[in-house]
Amino acid sequence: MQVTAQQIRTWLADVPDPEIPVISLVELGVIRDVRQVDAQWEVDVSPTYSGCPATSVIAQTIREALAEHGVSVAVNQTLSPPWTTDWISQSGREKLEAYGIAPPRAAGGPERCPRCHSADLERLSQFGSTPCKAQWRCRTCLEPFEYFKCL
Amino acid sequence: MVGGPIAGVDPVAILAGRMGDTALVLGHRISEWCGLAPALEEDIALANTALDLIGQAKLWLDLAGAREGLGRDADGLAYLRDAWDFRNLLLVERPNGDFGDTILRQALFDGWHVQLLAGLRDSRDEQVAAIAAKASKEAAYHWQRSRETVIALGDGTEESHARMQAALVRAWPFVGEMFESDETDAALSSAGIAPAPATLSTSVMGAFEEMLAEATLRAPEVSRWQTGGRSGRMHTEHLGHMLSTMQWLQRAYPGCDW
Numbered sequence: 001m002q003v004t005a006q007q008i009r010t011w012l013a014d015v016p017d018p019e020i021p022v023i024s025l026v027e028l029g030v031i032r033d034v035r036q037v038d039a040q041w042e043v044d045v046s047p048t049y050s051g052c053p054a055t056s057v058i059a060q061t062i063r064e065a066l067a068e069h070g071v072s073v074a075v076n077q078t079l080s081p082p083w084t085t086d087w088i089s090q091s092g093r094e095k096l097e098a099y100g101i102a103p104p105r106a107a108g109g110p111e112r113c114p115r116c117h118s119a120d121l122e123r124l125s126q127f128g129s130t131p132c133k134a135q136w137r138c139r140t141c142l143e144p145f146e147y148f149k150c151l
Numbered sequence: 152m153v154g155g156p157i158a159g160v161d162p163v164a165i166l167a168g169r170m171g172d173t174a175l176v177l178g179h180r181i182s183e184w185c186g187l188a189p190a191l192e193e194d195i196a197l198a199n200t201a202l203d204l205i206g207q208a209k210l211w212l213d214l215a216g217a218r219e220g221l222g223r224d225a226d227g228l229a230y231l232r233d234a235w236d237f238r239n240l241l242l243v244e245r246p247n248g249d250f251g252d253t254i255l256r257q258a259l260f261d262g263w264h265v266q267l268l269a270g271l272r273d274s275r276d277e278q279v280a281a282i283a284a285k286a287s288k289e290a291a292y293h294w295q296r297s298r299e300t301v302i303a304l305g306d307g308t309e310e311s312h313a314r315m316q317a318a319l320v321r322a323w324p325f326v327g328e329m330f331e332s333d334e335t336d337a338a339l340s341s342a343g344i345a346p347a348p349a350t351l352s353t354s355v356m357g358a359f360e361e362m363l364a365e366a367t368l369r370a371p372e373v374s375r376w377q378t379g380g381r382s383g384r385m386h387t388e389h390l391g392h393m394l395s396t397m398q399w400l401q402r403a404y405p406g407c408d409w
Contacts, residue, residue, distance in 0.1 A: 047206075047285075049202070049203060049206065049289060050203055050206030050207045050209070050210060050285060050286060050289060051178075051201075051202035051203050051204070051205050051206025051207070051209075052202070052206065053202075079210070079281040079282060079284075079285050080277070080280070080281035080284060080285075081284070082281075082284045082285040082288060083285075084288075124192065125191075125192035125195060125196065126192075126196055126292070126295075126296050127192070127195045127196040127198075127199040127200075128195065128199075129195075131199050131202055131203060135192070149292070151288050151289075
């Protein structure tokens with residue numbers, strides 16, 4: 001079978017993010033380019049946060065996933081333009097909310113509680129369990145939840 | 152070799168080395184709080200800030216290593232140099248002290264860092280500009296938190312105010328080093344690679360004054376700034392102790408991996 005860049009993107013759309021496995025690397029917006037240079041396939045990946053430990057795991061996951069399809073790939077890190085939460089796809093945002101993580105918003109805080117959808121919210125902590133999240137709480141259902149910080 | 156203007160050395164190697172060393176040393180210092188901070192939220196915040204800074208240090212030190220051309224990468228520069236080869240600001244190598252000392256030092260670093268990175272984003276060197284653009288988004292978030300926390304504690308209880316004022320008296324003499332320039336800085340500035348440190352002074356000091364006024368804190372008069380870290384002239388005794396902890400594993404088992 002002739003492998004195309006589109007085919008590789010389709011395969012990568014099934015590769016989950018190692019820390020938030022409900023969304024794929026493509027939905028997270030970290031796959032910046034797929035191309036063939038001479039006979040070698042290359043994938044450009046944009047790191048989310050500079051020190052995010054998932055970055056090296058993501059590169060490894062991509063190599064392993066494509067190796068299963070018989071494709072050897074070189075993974076490059078690309079810094080510019082810097083990754084932004086604007087690159088998370090609409091389907092990615094919906095999956096995050098369904099999973100209980102409020103998706104990022106330019107206003108700097110979540111729009112609504114991912115469980116009961118109330119807008120009466122308070123911030124508990126500017127940071128959370130991973131560099132990309134903060135802790136919030138719903139004042140209506142009283143449940144704490146994670147918010148994907150806007151970057 | 153990273154540090155000091157040396158004929159034939161790319162000044163970007165020195166700039167990236169200074170940026171990387173400052174981020175690395177502060178990142179390590181605040182990681183020392185992990186599991187010990189006064190509240191869970193602060194523990195998570197310090198650990199995450201440390202993670203961002205160590206990630207930025209890796210980007211800067213890989214660039215420094217590539218430009219110095221001696222075959223060293225970020226790990227080689229971080230783990231296999233001695234204290235006298237580090238080029239970080241003295242401010243960040245000082246011990247953590249109490250939580251007030253830590254968060255005040257953080258705010259002084261962050262307030263300077265955001266403005267410097269804003270200048271470096273426009274660098275004519277593409278790699279410097281790319282790292283600065285990446286780091287500046289993280290730095291803005293750090294500054295927001297450290298600034299708010301300094302204000303909350305300074306303008307807080309009698310006890311928290313007294314501790315923050317004492318922390319400020321201890322840390323303030325180290326602020327002047329942020330604006331010190333040497334021949335490398337002049338070369339970087341005239342090449343459009345980095346802003347001259349002195350040109351940041353007005354805006355950074357303005358941001359500090361605004362924060363301190365809101366925090367009801369007063370900076371002490373300083374007759375002579377404590378400097379020497381970024382030039383490599385001298386470090387405090389504390390850096391060597393910190394490095395002995397940070398570098399122990401790589402020194403004991405060179406090239407170890409797991």
